[in-house]
Amino acid sequence: MKIAILPGDGIGPEIVAQAVRVLEKLKAEGLPLQLDTAPLGGAAYDQYGDPYPEVTQKLAREADAILLGAVGGPQYDGLPRDMRPERGLLRIRKDLGLFANLRPAILYPELAGASTLKPEVVSGLDIMIVRELTGDIYFGQPRGIHVNEAGEREGFNTMRYSESEIRRIAKVAFDIAQKRQGKVCSVDKANVLECTEFWKEIVTDVAKDYPAVQLSHMYVDNAAMQLVRAPKQFDVIVTGNIFGDILSDEASMLTGSIGMLPSASLDANNKGLYEPCHGSAPDIAGKNLANPLATILSAAMMLRYTFNREDAAQRIETAVKTVLQKGYRTADIYESGCEKVSCSGMGDAVVAAL
Ligand code: NAD
Ligand code: IPM
Numbered sequence: 001m002k003i004a005i006l007p008g009d010g011i012g013p014e015i016v017a018q019a020v021r022v023l024e025k026l027k028a029e030g031l032p033l034q035l036d037t038a039p040l041g042g043a044a045y046d047q048y049g050d051p052y053p054e055v056t057q058k059l060a061r062e063a064d065a066i067l068l069g070a071v072g073g074p075q076y077d078g079l080p081r082d083m084r085p086e087r088g089l090l091r092i093r094k095d096l097g098l099f100a101n102l103r104p105a106i107l108y109p110e111l112a113g114a115s116t117l118k119p120e121v122v123s124g125l126d127i128m129i130v131r132e133l134t135g136d137i138y139f140g141q142p143r144g145i146h147v148n149e150a151g152e153r154e155g156f157n158t159m160r161y162s163e164s165e166i167r168r169i170a171k172v173a174f175d176i177a178q179k180r181q182g183k184v185c186s187v188d189k190a191n192v193l194e195c196t197e198f199w200k201e202i203v204t205d206v207a208k209d210y211p212a213v214q215l216s217h218m219y220v221d222n223a224a225m226q227l228v229r230a231p232k233q234f235d236v237i238v239t240g241n242i243f244g245d246i247l248s249d250e251a252s253m254l255t256g257s258i259g260m261l262p263s264a265s266l267d268a269n270n271k272g273l274y275e276p277c278h279g280s281a282p283d284i285a286g287k288n289l290a291n292p293l294a295t296i297l298s299a300a301m302m303l304r305y306t307f308n309r310e311d312a313a314q315r316i317e318t319a320v321k322t323v324l325q326k327g328y329r330t331a332d333i334y335e336s337g338c339e340k341v342s343c344s345g346m347g348d349a350v351v352a353a354l
């Protein structure tokens, strides 16, 4: 089990260190893990002048799976776009063909009070957001900033999806729904955007191969509203890259904190990159304050999806449940009466629970 560890920037190294401790514990018990580290994002730019340098490309391509912290930081925001940390992340996703981004929003019962929504609205929440990750306005050409015909500067990007791109992500969503409650909600803006009108048409066609799955469609603005009004109506949400980016951050707050939301980004053969949904949190970086659970839960997803080790995945998830039951909380999910712990303190608790 060859795993590339890419800590990244900001809180990235802090949270990844805790997930690595969890993996090392399983390794000490006999799981055949090989962990190798390389830089990505700003850290890679600082060291190699490239946010996705050769050394990282080689390690990532040779690995079975990748564990990533987060990239980015204000010190890099003025760089040319190709040199920015975020471009390193987009390049690794594209380079490895990681088109299927799974973002499960699950509410642990102990955190019902940590959500900003009423406990009865979120209790029992279990949504799987399936976000397409290598297409859409993120990668569409043409793009840029230029002087237009009227002599005025303008910025432009292009939203595009090919039929094959839509088909393969729709299949991922329907396959997942078959093993869950059997419901897929496809989110689009078909009332305005041709690209997503086409998305809706193709998803509807793919649904014919899945008679046991119930497909519905929703405009993205309504979906954003429904997610906070009545989130439990959703089972699987399938959507494009940009809508999925936005809706998954919104869904994270239903679970108490963005520090709780893990993700898997898979290719066609279940090679995967696993990372928390949140960013490098520059406001709390270097203070040992970040919540490492999203990263630890991402490592559990790695064992499940790439290595087919449901047993080991569930052990990690059970350990996370145990520490929450025992009342350990990082600052982002803290409630009075609980025990406030640091990032590494949460790592200690999870390793002990394992
Ligand atoms: P962010 O997710 O980094 O932070 C948003 C807020 O959530 C902040 O207040 C932060 O402190 C908090 N937060 C995030 N993760 C947390 C955790 N684990 N524990 C506790 N609190 C947490 O989003 P942002 O501020 O918009 O972006 C900061 C940088 O991260 C930018 O450079 C951005 O491009 C980058 N980014 C990277 C990724 C990624 O690597 N996948 C994702 C999103 C943003
Ligand atoms: C995420 C992030 C990235 C995205 C950025 C940092 C490129 O927000 O992983 O959700 O937009 O995909």
Ligand code: MN
Residues within 6 Å of the ligand: 245, 246, 249, 277
């Ligand atoms: Mn995002």
